[in-house]
Amino acid sequence: MTASPEIEVRPALPGEARRALDLVTPAAAGPASEDALLYANLGHLVVAARAGAYVGLCAFIPNVGRCAALLPPRLVEWDEALAARLIRAAAREAHRRAGALLVQALLDPDGPPSVPAAYEGAGLERLATLVYMRRPVSPDDRRLPSDRELEWKPYGRLRHREFARTIEATYEATHDCPRLAGLRSVADAIATHRSTGTFSPRAWHVARLESRAVGVELVNNLQGRGELVYLGVVADARRRGIGRALLVRAIRDTADMGLPQMGLAADAANTPALHLYEGMGFKEVRRRAAWFVPKEGLAALAAGADAASPTGS
Ligand SMILES: CC(C)(COP(=O)(O)OP(=O)(O)OC[C@H]1O[C@@H](n2cnc3c(N)ncnc32)[C@H](O)[C@@H]1OP(=O)(O)O)[C@@H](O)C(=O)NCCC(=O)NCCS
DSSP: OOOOOOOOEEEEEEEHHHHHHHHOOOOGGOOOOOOHHHHHSSEEEEEETTTTEEEEEEEEEEEETTEEOOOOOSSSSHHHHHHHHHHHHHHHHHHHOOOOSEEEEOOOOOOHHHHHHHHHTTEOOOOOOOEEEEEOOOOOGGSSSSOOOOOOEOOOGHHHHHHHHHHHHTTOOOOOGGGTTTTTOOHHHHHHHHHSSSSOGGGGGEEEEEEEEEEEEEEEEEETEEEEEEEEOOGGTTTTSSSHHHHHHHHHHHTTOSEEEEEEETTTTTTHHHHHHHTTTEEEEEEEEEEOOOOOHHHHHHTTTTSOOSSEE
């Protein structure tokens, strides 16, 4: 089924969100879900209307570090082509109005195929399958043996550049969402890492070996657990036990914060990282498919092109 040409897709006017949401959420769905409330409170919404009646909407959440998350489109009746138009319009707003360079969406990897097809039709591409992992942490983990060769330095304003340089060096030959390379600056990536849950600078460390920075581990408090927002070793220092030492340090940081659990997300294609995490007792809890607007697609969004750019590029 294709979308009728008379359907108008446009940014919602102020105050329009609640009304649009009520009309596209069937009464049978019962009390407003958390997701619906989130939508209603958003100003960043695009709506689809036919002859003045709402037939669909899509929202995005802008975040610091020039990124934005697209929420799933809601339609009165599922229509893949209309869903693609809504997703594209929301992505365009996220890029043009909110200045996002990383525009992404997380999908259920086992959902119906017409959902990813709509994202593809909107010009997004599959970035990665993300594996979410957890590990219990106990006060005893504070005594995990630390690597004696490494010198540990916590994050501080005066060390920001050393963190930024080291994080950038860990992107070389990475298996961790490599297609994100060059999309945003490392300063943007750090800003996003800082904004995940509660930033605690004493749980961010750079590791030095013979006075040279060789890796970082960054842990935040996310909903009462220690979230490993990033861990990386510079390319020429890999396979010498530094990744494991960083992870041990991250577990100790979590135990020091008194948190009972650690969480992280890794690219399912990142075999080195998955082996490292599994080896330290992390277990998979769920998967999500991450989709994003590739660099070439951003230019088309900026130009306001309506049709999805050719895929497979
Ligand atoms: C993943 C990463 C941190 C591993 O660091 P490292 O210092 O090379 O890891 P270590 O030498 O401490 O190895 C620890 C374990 O990791 C696993 N591992 C590391 N490299 C591996 C590889 N190339 N292939 C398979 N397993 C690997 C192994 O289980 C290894 O244990 P073993 O040596 O007993 O076999 C590093 O490759 C890296 O920084 N990559 C780029 C950034 C990244 O992917 N970060 C993770 C974000 S989720």
